[in-house]
Amino acid sequence: MTLAQPESVRVGVLGARGRMGLEVCKAVDAAPGLELVARIDAGDPLSSAAEAGARVLVDFTNPGVVMDNLRWAVGQGIHVVVGTSGFTQERLDEVRALLAESPGTGVVIAPNFGIGAVLMMQFAARAARYFDSVEIIEQHHPRKLDAPSGTAMHTARLIADARKAADCPPMPDATEEDFGGARGASVDGVHIHAVRAAGLVAHQEVLFGTAGETLTIRHDSLDRSSFMPGVILAVREVVKRPGLTLGLDDLLA
Numbered sequence: 001m002t003l004a005q006p007e008s009v010r011v012g013v014l015g016a017r018g019r020m021g022l023e024v025c026k027a028v029d030a031a032p033g034l035e036l037v038a039r040i041d042a043g044d045p046l047s048s049a050a051e052a053g054a055r056v057l058v059d060f061t062n063p064g065v066v067m068d069n070l071r072w073a074v075g076q077g078i079h080v081v082v083g084t085s086g087f088t089q090e091r092l093d094e095v096r097a098l099l100a101e102s103p104g105t106g107v108v109i110a111p112n113f114g115i116g117a118v119l120m121m122q123f124a125a126r127a128a129r130y131f132d133s134v135e136i137i138e139q140h141h142p143r144k145l146d147a148p149s150g151t152a153m154h155t156a157r158l159i160a161d162a163r164k165a166a167d168c169p170p171m172p173d174a175t176e177e178d179f180g181g182a183r184g185a186s187v188d189g190v191h192i193h194a195v196r197a198a199g200l201v202a203h204q205e206v207l208f209g210t211a212g213e214t215l216t217i218r219h220d221s222l223d224r225s226s227f228m229p230g231v232i233l234a235v236r237e238v239v240k241r242p243g244l245t246l247g248l249d250d251l252l253a
């Protein structure tokens with residue numbers, strides 16, 4: 001008697017020739033139970049993913065095209081794992097509205113698939129209420145298109161929410177003159193400083209300060225392989241989770 005094998009999950013990668021896309025194709029190819037059926041990059045028709053029978057698409061493209069990809073995929077009932085940055089509240093609301101029209105379809109959007117980065121964000125949210133000041137310094141390779149990074153923006157929002165919930169007063173800051181953005185970008189009241197330099201991959205520090213002490217929480221992605229366990233976990237989970245899942249926190253719980 002032969003036992004029926006569970007069918008493998010057919011996966012397509014959008015942005016397949018990019019820095020992340022190349023790594024994701026390798027990781028999907030090597031993952032038991034997943035089958036890489038489509039590698040799609042700029043200029044390739046999205047319809048080739050449907051023709052290849054992709055059940056899940058992984059998107060590592062760029063903030064300018066990711067919403068079109070999502071509109072198409074969710075319209076087809078194809079689950080999507082999104083790593084691409086650039087997700088504002090308005091964009092997330094649009095994704096929720098798209099999903100409401102396509103019950104049963106799942107989308108996971110994670111600002112960062114690195115386990116250490118997920119923990120860094122959780123720890124930062126936990127610490128936020130206990131310090132007078134907090135600023136974020138993110139550092140990336142110079143070919144990154146967006147600044148601040150999606151991870152830094154998400155961290156800032158988590159910190160702002162935690163401080164609001166704890167009724168924290170505004171952070172002390174006497175700056176009156178700021179020549180050309182020296183204080184960085186303010187996201188929900190949290191300052192983010194974006195560094196771009198050759199040799200870097202993806203790094204972030206969250207610097208807390210209060211009377212007589214500081215706390216620095218730092219995460220470094222030294223290689224893009226750091227993101228792969230999180231991406232593969234999301235591909236396996238998205239087929240079981242209709243609707244929008246934001247971040248990896250629920251998947252790791």
Ligand SMILES: NC(=O)C1=CN([C@@H]2O[C@H](COP(=O)(O)OP(=O)(O)OC[C@H]3O[C@@H](n4cnc5c(N)ncnc54)[C@H](OP(=O)(O)O)[C@@H]3O)[C@@H](O)[C@H]2O)C=CC1
Pocket residue numbers: 014015016017018019020021040041042043060061062063065082083084085086110111112113114150227
């Ligand atoms: N969530 C996470 O953990 C991580 C997220 N990221 C994010 O992922 C995104 C990609 O990063 P990275 O791989 O470094 O970027 P790359 O520029 O190396 O790769 C993006 C790829 O997408 C291609 N592309 C552009 N338009 C389309 C389209 N319409 N359909 C399919 N492919 C398209 C690009 O082609 P072309 O160059 O010709 O335009 C390029 O090959 C960024 O937003 C980055 O911030 C990155 C690392 C980790």
Ligand SMILES: O=C(O)C1=N[C@H](C(=O)O)C[C@H](O)C1
Pocket residue numbers: 085111112140144145148149150151152201202203
């Ligand atoms: O472009 C990158 O490289 C990265 N992008 C993501 C972001 O914008 O936060 C995740 C990670 O920082 C790497």
